[in-house]
Amino acid sequence: EAGVAQSPRYKIIEKRQSVAFWCNPISGHATLYWYQQILGQGPKLLIQFQNNGVVDDSQLPKDRFSAERLKGVDSTLKIQPAKLEDSAVYLCASSFAQVGNTGELFFGEGSRLTVL
Amino acid sequence: AQSVTQLGSHVSVSEGALVLLRCNYSSSVPPYLFWYVQYPNQGLQLLLKYTSAATLVKGINGFEAEFKKSETSFHLTKPSAHMSDAAEYFCAVIKGGSEKLVFGKGTKLTVNP
Numbered sequence: 001e002a003g004v005a006q007s008p009r010y011k012i013i014e015k016r017q018s019v020a021f022w023c024n025p026i027s028g029h030a031t032l033y034w035y036q037q038i039l040g041q042g043p044k045l046l047i048q049f050q051n052n053g054v055v056d057d058s059q060l061p062k063d064r065f066s067a068e069r070l071k072g073v074d075s076t077l078k079i080q081p082a083k084l085e086d087s088a089v090y091l092c093a094s095s096f097a098q099v100g101n102t103g104e105l106f107f108g109e110g111s112r113l114t115v116l
Numbered sequence: 117a118q119s120v121t122q123l124g125s126h127v128s129v130s131e132g133a134l135v136l137l138r139c140n141y142s143s144s145v146p147p148y149l150f151w152y153v154q155y156p157n158q159g160l161q162l163l164l165k166y167t168s169a170a171t172l173v174k175g176i177n178g179f180e181a182e183f184k185k186s187e188t189s190f191h192l193t194k195p196s197a198h199m200s201d202a203a204e205y206f207c208a209v210i211k212g213g214s215e216k217l218v219f220g221k222g223t224k225l226t227v228n229p
Contacts, residue, residue, distance in 0.1 A: 003159075033217075042220050105160070
């Protein structure tokens with residue numbers, strides 16, 4: 001079974017530029033998450049989708065971050081304009097849960113962003 | 117507010133020694149608790165989870181954790197460390213009434229030969 005796919009693995013940009021990350025979850029998984037992991041910290045939830053709908057985006061900085069989930073499958077996370085403090089690993093995860101959160105998430109390898 | 121606190125950002129043990137990674141939770145309602153492991157340059161992987169069925173939970177790779185309500189703890193243990201256990205370990209919680217999985221800051225485990 002294929003795992004959660006993410007791209008690109010690494011991205012270096014200058015501040016005020018834009019960047020987009022792509023995630024393809026495990027086939028059949030209804031729920032998709034984007035987490036931000038800053039060096040030395042645990043992952044922080046940015047946004048949670050269940051099928052096409054947003055379940056939780058309370059910690060997404062909406063002035064610069066946006067995310068969408070196309071047809072309930074793939075997802076993109078965009079940052080525009082980027083700030084230095086956005087340097088982090090962006091983790092995508094998926095779960096088979098149709099309702100609620102079982103806590104059993106399958107993570108991709110992450111996309112490491114460096115903002116100069 | 118921090119929902120889980122991991123004591124010790126770095127733990128170092130010798131190969132064959134006991135591994136003990138500490139996690140305390142803050143919740144008045146019994147939560148769901150998890151341990152995840154992250155190997156270098158990889159995503160997180162679920163080690164084990166507690167969902168109130170049994171207080172001692174066995175996970176993959178010989179790890180286990182015990183839920184102690186009186187101590188609000190969910191420490192991760194392994195009797196004998198292997199070099200391959202070197203990784204970062206995260207305690208996580210889903211609090212009652214929430215659907216959000218919240219992670220601790222992580223503990224990096226080093227295993228010395």
